[in-house]
């Protein structure tokens with residue numbers, strides 16, 4: 001399996017491609033990593049150095065990959081944080097090129113817009129670009145609850161609201177939706193839910209809430225979900241596999257008291273998660 005992953009990259013630590021690429025490789029996937037920015041570290045530190053690339057820089061790399069004649073072997077495209085709408089347009093052009101070469105390729109879009117509590121943290125224009133262009137072009141999307149609410153225009157308080165919001169977003173294009181960090185009225189305070197939806201069916205998975213707040217977990221989640229979905233073609237199975245690995249990764253990170261997720265040290269969790277959780281049809 002070959003995945004074109006177009007995301008931010010950091011030299012130190014693990015967010016964006018620096019969080020997504022290795023778990024996919026550890027699962028035996030060949031990853032073609034194109035970086036939308038190259039920063040020293042993630043922006044959660046408050047200070048960082050590095051450069052933001054632009055749409056033409058992304059298109060140039062995709063053109064070079066196309067010149068190798070390998071686009072027909074590309075099984076999936078993964079995108080995450082988009083620095084600008086111009087980069088978003090380049091990503092959607094890449095998706096169109098891959099699909100023209102391989103109509104079976106899957107596009108998984110992590111519609112990074114913001115988070116509960118923090119609000120919108122991307123540049124003006126990006127939320128609308130995600131809603132009106134990127135999400136409709138995707139086969140799979142992995143919004144958190146804040147992003148689900150924005151994309152659907154529904155304020156989700158209950159599981160029924162979340163299911164309605166997933167269905168509303170599916171009507172715009174993506175057939176598979178994975179909602180991360182979902183907390184509804186039904187969710188116990190010491191837990192975190194994920195909800196997957198496909199073809200009118202929904203699955204919920206609940207894990208303990210760990211006492212850590214890290215960056216990059218969503219990027220690893222989207223990557224693992226894409227790989228497991230591509231292999232199983234089942235949103236429920238992909239949910240179970242991705243969630244178990246991410247939980248194992250974060251549990252090890254919490255134990256170590258680390259500020260960066262332990263993508264390398266906890267790599268066995270990607271292959272053989274130490275703990276699995278029931279996937280409940282809801």
Ligand SMILES: Nc1ncnc2c1ncn2[C@@H]1O[C@H](COP(=O)(O)OP(=O)(O)O)[C@@H](O)[C@H]1O
Pocket residue numbers: 115143144179180181182192193194207208209210211212213214216217218219221243246247250
């Ligand atoms: N404190 C936590 N405890 C347990 N799991 C967590 C925690 N934070 C994140 N996760 C897991 O990581 C997944 C993705 O993280 P999330 O914060 O939703 O990503 P994003 O960066 O997209 O907002 C969540 O669905 C959840 O399963």
Ligand SMILES: Cc1ncc(COP(=O)(O)O)c(C=O)c1O
Pocket residue numbers: 008009015016037039041042043044081214215216217218219
């Ligand atoms: C450059 C970059 N990409 C991606 C992310 C994703 O982080 P998070 O998982 O917190 O959304 C961050 C967060 O700080 C970042 O700085």
Ligand SMILES: [Mg+2]
Pocket residue numbers: 110112144218219
């Ligand atoms: Mg995210």
